[in-house]
Amino acid sequence: MHLPTIIMLALAINLVVGLYLFLLYQRKPKDRCFKLWSYSCGCFVLGSALVVLRPYPIPHFFSFFIADCLLLLAPVYVLAGLAKFSRFRYTPKRRRQALTMLALVMASFLLSYQHAGLLSILLALSIAVIFCYCAYLLQKSIITEPTFTRTLQGVFVLHALVMCVQATLIVVNWQQLNIHGLPETSIYTLLSHILLTTLTALLLPWLSFLKLERKLTLKSQRDGLTRLANREHFFDQLERYWQQYPSTPAVFMMIDIDFFKKVNDTFGHAVGDQAIVSVARLLSKQLRSNDIIGRIGGEEYAALLINLDEQTGFKVGQRLCQQVAEQLQYIAGAQVGLTISIGMVHLIPAQHDSIAAFKLADEALYASKKAGRNTVTLATFKTST
Structure with missing residues (x-):
């Protein structure tokens, strides 16, 4: 050549x-x-x-x-x-x-x-x-x-x-x-x-x-405001976890911003949006990188804390409430005094259905709201007789 x-x-x-x-x-x-x-x-x-x-x-x-x-x-x-x-x-x-x-x-x-x-x-x-x-x-x-x-x-x-x-x-x-x-x-x-x-x-x-x-x-999987997983992607990840880790315990949480409508009505939707973003950032910072978290509604979030026992999960929930109450008193210069309420359930995927876990955690969240908000309610699955 x-x-x-x-x-x-x-x-x-x-x-x-x-x-x-x-x-x-x-x-x-x-x-x-x-x-x-x-x-x-x-x-x-x-x-x-x-x-x-x-x-x-x-x-x-x-x-x-x-x-x-x-x-x-x-x-x-x-x-x-x-x-x-x-x-x-x-x-x-x-x-x-x-x-x-x-x-x-x-x-x-x-x-x-x-x-x-x-x-x-x-x-x-x-x-x-x-x-x-x-x-x-x-x-x-x-x-x-x-x-x-x-x-x-x-x-x-x-x-x-x-x-x-x-x-x-x-x-x-x-x-x-x-x-x-x-x-x-x-x-x-x-x-x-x-x-x-x-x-x-x-x-x-x-x-x-x-x-x-x-x-x-990633854009199709992320919430446009908070960059957390959107509802569809969150539940896709949940389903994947149930399939891949059937015997690994986890804690499922439903999280909601207290009196959010009042924040919007009093301070405007711009402050309300910033409140949603601020809570999302705090949750992401407080939870571990392998935990699954998403925004599933307007001011509502869901999280799956992986490989965690019930007692530790409850303490994490209490810490999240405390951190939001301490760190998010002011949003964009407005004294909004944000707090969150949490409903949670401890589960093992092989023993508990994901839809049932979601429903039970949601009921526990409602109980936290009735109990005065800024609190955590732990629900448990009913044992079959």
């Missing part, structure tokens, strides 16, 4: 993909990943173009050092784009560490660009490490579609392996390197590298489309 021909073909494909990604970014400026990935394609195109010029009388600083720096930046931009989808916290400290590491690698390129073989080894190993880290970030991605993420992870890992094989071939054939610092036997690894780079560029936009699909799914 003629190496310049292969590289020129890669230039054309990646140039088209890069332009496509940049056009996507122009249409969706909030998705900065498209811009970063278009930069990745651009770096690969420019770097490859400089590699093609190596047989010509131009300074090695450009055809080797600058070329390989651009080829290194191509996967770096892929990694930076993937960070936008990851749960990995990219703190300022980690950003400084990453930039320092990149600067050190480029400094090693500068020191070795007169030795084509050594430079090729450093580039191959650096790209391998970056693609391994890309696979790691994808493992922590917010995108949970298994077929796509595993496919892209496989491409990243395969790319890293190809780069390691190329570095090994350079070491083994150190005495027979060409002007590019590569042995003739590495033509297939180089071709694989080019094909995998192009495949990566083609697959990456799907991440953003999957992210949009995830956002639309």
Whole structure:
């Protein structure tokens, strides 16, 4: 195979993909990943173009050092784009560490660009490490579609392996390197590298489309005001819990804001909406991350406290009432003096029906209202004789 021909073909494909990604970014400026990935394609195109010029009388600083720096930046931009989808916290400290590491690698390129073989080894190993880290970030991605993420992870890992094989071939054939610092036997690894780079560029936009699909799914599952689970999604989660954890005890709570109509009538609906949001935030903060909570009506919430005994559940309910009464005296500058009432029931899914638990907790909530509000009522299932 003629190496310049292969590289020129890669230039054309990646140039088209890069332009496509940049056009996507122009249409969706909030998705900065498209811009970063278009930069990745651009770096690969420019770097490859400089590699093609190596047989010509131009300074090695450009055809080797600058070329390989651009080829290194191509996967770096892929990694930076993937960070936008990851749960990995990219703190300022980690950003400084990453930039320092990149600067050190480029400094090693500068020191070795007169030795084509050594430079090729450093580039191959650096790209391998970056693609391994890309696979790691994808493992922590917010995108949970298994077929796509595993496919892209496989491409990243395969790319890293190809780069390691190329570095090994350079070491083994150190005495027979060409002007590019590569042995003739590495033509297939180089071709694989080019094909995998192009495949990566083609697959990456799907991440953003999957992210949009995830956002639309979450929007359909969340209450627009509080961002808690809406009624339908809450009961879907409840049903899933009953199926998956039939023997794990739980506490089902019905929670209602006291005298909410009076809040609306006295202070207006804007304050009323803020009261609903404030209670939702407090409940989310006080309950555990694995508990299920949703807004199922105007000022009414429901919660399933997982793997909890009856006594502890009752104490949690009392704490919630206390925290609301203490922390939500003022809403948007108005002295509303919010309180909540709670009805609850302890259950084991295999023994108690979810609809029956909901009905019983609702009756207990009504009892809390009759008892003077700002209180918790614990109901129990009737034992069959």
